[in-house]
Structure formats: structure tokens, C-alpha cells
Amino acid sequence: MAQPRRFLVWMSVLFAIGLVPIAKAAPSSYALSVTAERDNATYRVDETVTFIVTVTRDGQPHPEGEISWSLTKDGVAPILQGTAPLKEGKALVTGRLSEPGFLQCKAKFDSGTDSVKNLGAAAIDPLKLRPSLPVPDDFDAFWESKKRILAAIPLNAKLTPVPTRQAGIELFDVEADSVGDRPMRGYYARPANAAPKSLPAIITLEGAGVYSTRLEPWLLNWAKAGFISLELNAHGLPNGREPSYYQSLEQGALKDYPFFGRESRETSYFLNMYLRALRGVDFLTAQPEWDGRVLISSGLSQGAAQAIFVASQDRRVTFLSAGVPAMCDHTAMLVGRVPGWPRLVPAGPDGKPAADVIETSRYFDSVNFASRVRAPSFFVIGYNDQVTPPTAGYVACNNLRAEKEIYPAIHASHALQAPVLEVIRQRILAHKTPSTSTP
Numbered sequence: 001m002a003q004p005r006r007f008l009v010w011m012s013v014l015f016a017i018g019l020v021p022i023a024k025a026a027p028s029s030y031a032l033s034v035t036a037e038r039d040n041a042t043y044r045v046d047e048t049v050t051f052i053v054t055v056t057r058d059g060q061p062h063p064e065g066e067i068s069w070s071l072t073k074d075g076v077a078p079i080l081q082g083t084a085p086l087k088e089g090k091a092l093v094t095g096r097l098s099e100p101g102f103l104q105c106k107a108k109f110d111s112g113t114d115s116v117k118n119l120g121a122a123a124i125d126p127l128k129l130r131p132s133l134p135v136p137d138d139f140d141a142f143w144e145s146k147k148r149i150l151a152a153i154p155l156n157a158k159l160t161p162v163p164t165r166q167a168g169i170e171l172f173d174v175e176a177d178s179v180g181d182r183p184m185r186g187y188y189a190r191p192a193n194a195a196p197k198s199l200p201a202i203i204t205l206e207g208a209g210v211y212s213t214r215l216e217p218w219l220l221n222w223a224k225a226g227f228i229s230l231e232l233n234a235h236g237l238p239n240g241r242e243p244s245y246y247q248s249l250e251q252g253a254l255k256d257y258p259f260f261g262r263e264s265r266e267t268s269y270f271l272n273m274y275l276r277a278l279r280g281v282d283f284l285t286a287q288p289e290w291d292g293r294v295l296i297s298s299g300l301s302q303g304a305a306q307a308i309f310v311a312s313q314d315r316r317v318t319f320l321s322a323g324v325p326a327m328c329d330h331t332a333m334l335v336g337r338v339p340g341w342p343r344l345v346p347a348g349p350d351g352k353p354a355a356d357v358i359e360t361s362r363y364f365d366s367v368n369f370a371s372r373v374r375a376p377s378f379f380v381i382g383y384n385d386q387v388t389p390p391t392a393g394y395v396a397c398n399n400l401r402a403e404k405e406i407y408p409a410i411h412a413s414h415a416l417q418a419p420v421l422e423v424i425r426q427r428i429l430a431h432k433t434p435s436t437s438t439p
Helices: 002-017 139-151 219-224 243-251 269-285 302-313 355-364 366-370 390-398 418-429
Strands: 030-036 049-057 066-073 076-085 090-095 101-110 115-124 158-162 169-176 184-191 199-205 228-232 290-300 319-323 377-382 404-409
Touching: 030 101, 049 066, 049 101, 049 115, 066 090, 076 090, 090 101, 101 390, 115 390, 139 269, 139 355, 169 219, 169 269, 184 219, 184 269, 199 219, 199 269, 199 302, 219 228, 228 269, 269 290, 269 302, 269 355, 290 302, 290 418, 302 319, 302 366, 319 418, 366 390, 377 390, 377 418, 390 404, 404 418
Parallel strands: 030 115, 199 228, 199 290, 290 319, 319 377, 377 404
Antiparallel strands: 030 049, 049 090, 066 076, 066 101, 101 115, 158 169, 169 184, 184 228
8 A cells, every 4th residue: 555655645745836737717607797777886874775796607597506695784783684585686685774884785596516706885975984082182193203313314216217118208217315224215207308397296196015116007106197207115125136035025024914003103114105105205305306396196995095195194185096095994993884995903802993003093094184175186986895995985085174075986885997097097197287286
């Protein structure tokens, strides 16, 4: 029996290192979708919501079977569960919500040999959602004190030319001094040979993760559209290093970075990240090509949170674009709602939300920053977003005091698709000129 055992051991090794291919499961021939019966997916409190669950096989309605479903308040209790029969490929699920928020429906179909699942959501009086806690009394004083510290540090900007295939565009690796142990770093792009005081400016803040500053899809395209364009690395890391450099940091020194120092507003990881974003504005507005009139702050997810912060703290910002914003309503669990990414507040030893983190989180909440924004704003909220839930995002939107537009991406998850990204691009381009950008 030794020989067969030895053969099995070697086969296990070969599978592990990939020298023997492992058959991959064929893509499912089934598909499932969940949509609210109303096209706008909007209802009033206590109004019955009907979700249509559609199951197809090879593109055709699956004639019979049963789906299982669950209804939640945007992912948190109360939770209702049940089953419903398929009739000509469709099943109906009904429910209601007794408070403003989002009713989320998850559905699953199991054929016996294959299973598919999906989710959909309906907005329940979303414009009536309110913050879980008020803005701290010393919120403004805290941030003013931090901005004074930043202002006392000379910019010392260093620009290093970077080759680009984009005709008519100049690209630079940029670094500037900031607070903390890392400088502000990013890429800066501008139209070549631009005259002084001739161009609008846009700063793009980046989403979660650890990676080099990106050139696409925003930075170079904004320069091609006639902006001076800055995109910042959220962590102040060097640009253009080998992928293993960023992977090592993401799995090591920067693993779980959102939770670093969350017990105090003086040690939160986001303190220096946010101040580096403000330093980016200092850099942009110091460029001789800036027209002195148009300054746009933009980002997605964690980048949207930074963009909201920048717009709240610098009155030179003339337009804010925030897609699927993170860092919203950290303390939502206190009122039985879902908080936004990164679910900053843990449970303490007593099972209750940690009091020190609750207090810290209020100084880094997009909801509170939104209340200080004075520029016109454009927000995108993904109804099926389980990373930055729509409930938390709407709380931030509702706390804006200036002109605003909320774009309901009814079928969108956290990863926005090209059509929604194009909407964002068009809204920003519409605010490229001073006549539509002045707060």
C-alpha cells in the first residue's frame, strides 16, 4: 500500500502548486434578480412594499420551483424569512418598514444541483432619515486647531516629471510636507503650456485599500478635459512601486488600518489621512495655472468621505462630488440602524458599543462634515450597497445645508458601473465654469 499512498501525496502537492489543473465549476445557467415593484423603488413608512424575484435559466423564465427570502432593515434586525413559489419565473415578496430607511430583500433559488442568490432594496421615506447623534459641541474647534497645525508646516512641494502617452498632458509625481510621519503624495496632471490663472482645479481622493495612486479613470482624463488635476494616495505612500510593495503593506503594517487609534480623536488613522487631503488642496491652489475660481472635490467610497471632509473645511471648494460615501453615521447602532464602512465602533466587554470609540467616531463622521459643506453637492447612493449602506449615506445627504442633488442608483452595489460613473463625470463637467460653481 505504500506506492498508492505515495502517489496520493504527490498528487496533492501537484494540485497545491498548480501543476495539475483543477476543473472549475461551470458558470450557472440560472440567474436571479430582486427588484421593487415600483420603478423608483420609493415608498412611505408603513406602506406595503412588493419585491419581484425573477429566476431565469439560460435566459428563459424558470417555470417552477421555490425561492427562499429574507427581509431586513438594510441588513440589520428585524429579520423576516420565508419562502415563495415561482410562477412563470417570478415570485413575490411583500413587507413594510415602520420607520424611514431601506427595506432590503435577499432571495435565493436552489435547483438541487445549482443555486443563485441576489438582493434588492426599496427606500422608505429616505429624506426623513436623521443623524444618530448630534455634532459634538467642540467639533469645529477641534478641526480648526488641526488646520492651524497643518498651516504652520511649509508646503515644500516636490514635482518629478513622469512620462505619459497622453498627448498635450504633463504628468508629475508630487510630494508635499504634511502632519504625521508620511507626506502628501500623489500624481498631478495638467494641460501642457497652460497660461497662468486659466484652469479650474479638481482633487480626486482615493478609496479604501493599499495601492499606488491611480492614473485612470479620473486623473489624466480630468487633465484632458481642461483641469489641473490632483489624485492623492490615501496613505501618503510612494507611487509606482512594484505590486508586492503595496501587498506587503496591506497584509502587514497597514492591515485593518481603519481601526488604528480609534480610541481617541488624537490617534485615529483618519486624522492624518484627512489632513493630507487638505494639504492636497493647498498644493492645487498654489499652482500658477489655477484660475482662482473653480475647485472641485471628488471621490468614491473612502475617497468620497475625504472629499466631503475637504469641502467642509475649505471654503474655496466650489463643487462636491461624493459617490457611495463611506464613514457615514458611525453611531447608527445606537438607534438600531446600520453604520457605514468601516463599521468603526466595536462592542466592548459588556457587549455594548465601545464608549471611547463612539466618542472618537463623531469627529470623523461624514454626516457631521456634511453639515459644514457650503458648496453645491452631488451624491450617488447605491441601493444594493452592502459596504456603504444607503441608509447611512442618506443620513449624510440629509445633513447637507447647501444646494444638493442625490442620485439614487437603484440597482447599484458598491462597485459603480460605467453608466453611473458617466453621470458623475457629466455632473462635474457641468461645474467646470465659475457661473455654476460659486457656493
